[in-house]
Amino acid sequence: xxxxxxxxxxxxxxxxxxxxxxxxxxxxxxxxxxxxxxxxxxxxxxxxxxxxxxxxxxxxxxxxxxxxxxxxxxxxxxxxxxxxxxxxxxxxxxxxxxxxxxxxxxxxxxxxxxxxxxxxxxxxxxxxxxxxxxxxxxxxxxxxxxxxxxxxxxxxxxxxxxxxxxxxxxxxxxxxxxxxxxxxxxxxxxxxxxxxxxxxxxxxxxxxxxxxxxxxxxxxxxxxxxxxxxxxxxxxxxxxxxxxxxxxxxxxxxxxxxxxxxxxxxxxxxxxxxxxxxxxxxxxxxxxxxxxxxxxxxxxxxxxxxxxxxxxxxxxxxxxxxxxxxxxxxxxxxxxxxxxxxxxxxxxxxxxxxxxxxxxxxxxxxxxxxxxxxxxxxxxxxxxxxxxxxxxxxxxxxxxxxxxxxxxxxxxxxxxxxxxxxxxxxxxxxxxxxxxxxxxxxxxxxxxxxxxxxxxxxxxxx
RNA sequence: GUCCCCAUCGUCUAGUGGCCCAGGACGCUGGCCUCUCACGCCGGUAACGCGGGUUCAAACCCCGCUGGGGACGCCA
Numbered sequence: 001x002x003x004x005x006x007x008x009x010x011x012x013x014x015x016x017x018x019x020x021x022x023x024x025x026x027x028x029x030x031x032x033x034x035x036x037x038x039x040x041x042x043x044x045x046x047x048x049x050x051x052x053x054x055x056x057x058x059x060x061x062x063x064x065x066x067x068x069x070x071x072x073x074x075x076x077x078x079x080x081x082x083x084x085x086x087x088x089x090x091x092x093x094x095x096x097x098x099x100x101x102x103x104x105x106x107x108x109x110x111x112x113x114x115x116x117x118x119x120x121x122x123x124x125x126x127x128x129x130x131x132x133x134x135x136x137x138x139x140x141x142x143x144x145x146x147x148x149x150x151x152x153x154x155x156x157x158x159x160x161x162x163x164x165x166x167x168x169x170x171x172x173x174x175x176x177x178x179x180x181x182x183x184x185x186x187x188x189x190x191x192x193x194x195x196x197x198x199x200x201x202x203x204x205x206x207x208x209x210x211x212x213x214x215x216x217x218x219x220x221x222x223x224x225x226x227x228x229x230x231x232x233x234x235x236x237x238x239x240x241x242x243x244x245x246x247x248x249x250x251x252x253x254x255x256x257x258x259x260x261x262x263x264x265x266x267x268x269x270x271x272x273x274x275x276x277x278x279x280x281x282x283x284x285x286x287x288x289x290x291x292x293x294x295x296x297x298x299x300x301x302x303x304x305x306x307x308x309x310x311x312x313x314x315x316x317x318x319x320x321x322x323x324x325x326x327x328x329x330x331x332x333x334x335x336x337x338x339x340x341x342x343x344x345x346x347x348x349x350x351x352x353x354x355x356x357x358x359x360x361x362x363x364x365x366x367x368x369x370x371x372x373x374x375x376x377x378x379x380x381x382x383x384x385x386x387x388x389x390x391x392x393x394x395x396x397x398x399x400x401x402x403x404x405x406x407x408x409x410x411x412x413x414x415x416x417x418x419x420x421x422x423x424x425x426x427x428x429x430x431x432x433x434x435x436x437x438x439x440x441x442x443x444x445x446x447x448x449x450x451x452x453x454x455x456x457x458x459x460x461x462x
Numbered sequence: 463g464u465c466c467c468c469a470u471c472g473u474c475u476a477g478u479g480g481c482c483c484a485g486g487a488c489g490c491u492g493g494c495c496u497c498u499c500a501c502g503c504c505g506g507u508a509a510c511g512c513g514g515g516u517u518c519a520a521a522c523c524c525c526g527c528u529g530g531g532g533a534c535g536c537c538a
Contacts, residue, residue, distance in 0.1 A: 010538045045537055074538095101536060108534085117464045118534060136536060154467070163465050163534080171536040178538050201466065202533040225468075226531070234531080260474095263487095267475055270486040289475080291468050292531060299474065299488045309501080346501040357499090424497030436499040 003035035005193045007061075007068075008182070010042040011053035014243035015060030017295065018197060018227045018235065021261045025224060026195045027066045028262065028283035035192075039068040040185060043075045044175070060244045063254050065276060072189065074181055081176035084184045084214065085137055085169050093213035094169055096131060097124035097138045119165035137170035139213060147205035152195070152222030152285040159205035167206055179203060183210040186219055195222045195285070198292075222285055224265060225292040235295055247300075251323070251351030253311065256304035265289045273306065301349040308348055313341040316351070323355035329362045337362065340446045343438040360432045361446055365454040370433040374425075375462060378435070383426035384460045386412070390427065391456040400449040402441045409440075430459030 007023040009015070015023075030037035039061070043049035061068075088094035099107075099120070108118035125140060141164055148158045169180040176184075182203075186194060201223050211218040229239035241247055247257055259274050266289065268274070268282045308316065317337035324331065331337070340361045341354070348354035360368060393408035394400070413420060427444075428437055431452055437443050444452045 008538090012538080042538060048537075104536085112463065112534095115463055151467095157466075159466070165534090168536055173536080175536085177536070182538090198467075199532060200538095203538095205466095223467085228531085230473085232530075264474065270476060272474090272487050293475090294473055296473050296488070302488055305501090344500090347499070420497050422497095428498065434498095438499080440497060 001192060003030065003033045003192045004038065004190045005030040005035060005195065006038045006040055006186070006189070006191050008040040008042050008074075008185075008196070009057050010045065010048075011050060011057055012045070012048040013053055013056070014245055015057045016235075016242050017244060017247075017261065019057075020060060020064060020244045020257075021227065021264065022195060022197050022224055023061060023066060024064065024258060024262050025266070025283075025288070026193075027068075028279055029193060029195060029285065031280040032283045036069040037067075038070040038072065038189060038191070040072045040074060040189070042178075042181075043073055044078070044178070044181060046075070049075075056243075056245065063244065063248055064258050065254055070189075072185070074185060077181070077185060078176055080188060081181050081184045082170070082174075085176060085180060088139065088169065088210075088213055089137060091213075092140070094137050094139050095125060095127075095166075096129040096135045097166075097168075098127075098129055098132065098135050099124060100134065117163055122166055125166060134172045136168045136172050138166040139169055139210060141166050141209050147208050149204065149208060149218070149221060151201075151204075152193070152220055153288040154201075154223055154290060157201070157204070159202075161209075164206055164209070167209075169210075179206050180210060183207050183214070183216075187211070187214075187216055191219050193220045193222070195224060198223045198225050222288070224288060225290065227264065228292050228294045230294060230296075232292075232294060239295070240297070251353065251355075252300065252304050253307045253319075253351070256300065256307045259307075260300045260303050264295070265293045273303070305349045308351070308354070309345045311345075313338040313345075316341045316345070316354070319351055320355055320358075323351060324359065324362060327355060327359050328367075329359060331362060343442055343446055347438070360434070360437075365451055365458060368433050368455065368458075370429070370459075370462070371435065374429045374433070374435045375459075378425045378429040379459055379462055383423070386418075386423045387426060387430055387456050387460050390423070391453060391460075394444075394449060394456075395453055397449070400445070402445055405441050405444055427456075431455040 005026045007026050009019055009023070027037050029035070041054050041057070043054065085094065104120050107121045112118045120138070124138070129135065142161045144161055146158045146160050148156065151157050167179060168177050170176055204221050204223070208218050227235045229235045231239075235242055241250060244257060248254070255276065258276065258279070262274060262279050262283075263272065266283070267287050274282070314334055317334045320337055320341070321332065324337070340358050344354045344357045347357055389412055390408060393412060394405065397404045397408065409420070409423070412418075413423070424440055425435060427440055429435060431447060432443060438446070447455070
């Protein structure tokens with residue numbers, strides 16, 4: 001039997017980093033084994049599911065570079081789900097229950113008060129009731145023994161059957177419930193390996209019970225640990241960004257996110273940097289971790305910085321366009337941006353940082369903002385005489401190259417017995433408006449002679 | 463409350479009984495480089511939760527404790 005894996009999100013919001021990670025693991029498991037990867041949108045809760053959320057999830061997965069061989073919507077499969085419920089009813093593995101939601105809640109309260117597991121007490125189990133208004137269908141689950149399985153990541157898991165009650169398969173409104181739908185879908189879609197979040201561990205024995213009742217073989221299950229915030233609590237909005245798309249907005253590259261998430265809870269020896277291909281080549285469930293992991297933005301940023309340095313400048317330039325527009329720089333000159341990207345690639349952890357760094361190259365000369373403190377400190381009269389001389393030297397040049405620029409600077413310094421330090425910051429502040437920038441020669445080159453001169457003029461007039 | 467799961471540097475992790483008085487990476491930090499800021503390079507800091515076993519030998523196996531997480535829906 002050939003392997004098929006799946007990712008089954010419920011479209012009630014954006015793609016969370018936790019969901020993204022299980023999607024990545026399932027996708028990698030499939031790719032590593034040349035297997036099929038299917039996406040099943042679990043949109044049966046019509047109240048909470050939205051088409052926008054579905055789209056957001058698909059967008060998130062696409063951004064990460066994940067693809068799928070099949071896309072299914074659970075809400076369109078209820079007929080199939082019901083057939084299986086009927087089958088269970090026919091074979092006596094399921095029964096009708098007339099207890100109301102309130103009555104069941106009372107049973108749970110009672111059990112809780114007595115220090116037992118809160119659950120349905122099985123009162124209609126042997127009543128042989130037929131269908132009727134307000135009635136649900138329940139699984140006739142085993143009362144004793146345990147349900148065991150071998151988890152791909154956690155190993156042997158044993159669940160006492162007494163801990164589980166006769167779960168509802170079909171609601172009083174006739175709709176199938178989650179556990180039933182998942183079993184039917186996984187089975188009919190030929191899913192062989194289910195990798196999902198740890199919050200599903202308790203569902204697994206329940207689903208196995210359904211497989212057993214149906215006489216079907218369950219797939220292999222694996223449960224990956226949760227992702228925690230810096231305070232070791234379940235990652236949530238108060239920790240900052242939790243949606244992968246928010247990270248895109250924050251200037252994270254998808255390959256950095258993919259690498260980071262894949263490496264969070266999984267390892268391959270000491271290797272930290274993984275290309276998509278390496279991930280596919282090395283991924284296995286044996287090296288999935290068993291304990292929860294804290295999401296560390298600093299490490300994500302380190303990886304992102306790495307990938308920014310590796311990326312083609314044109315690609316980065318294109319990604320910078322909207323960020324520059326936000327900063328009032330409306331251009332679509334990819335080439336011009338790409339020309340200065342290499343200067344900021346080693347200086348940026350995110351694209352946002354990069355946009356903040358290199359905006360001075362692109363902004364109009366008269367709109368360049370000067371840092372007041374920097375001006376006060378470095379653009380004094382004495383500095384301005386240096387700037388004037390250098391400006392004149394630059395303007396007289398036949399070619400504007402790193403070498404000719406250097407000649408102007410060094411000859412001026414030599415003639416006046418000055419060190420480079422004496423003029424570096426004044427020039428920098430004059431042409432960039434601030435005290436930090438890439439090397440002076442490359443900054444001037446990146447700016448071009450015209451802008452360099454214009455800015456020197458403007459600075460001297462201050 | 464009941465059940466299930468988990469436990470190595472601040473963080474991500476390597477480690478599957480001897481190669482570990484525990485390795486890598488991020489972070490932090492000292493230095494080098496240097497026109498600023500970065501990059502880069504070299505160095506440092508820092509962990510097997512506790513207590514019992516088993517064994518010639520335990521981070522690795524077993525038991526208990528403690529601590530954390532998850533589940534207990536006519537949500538998914």
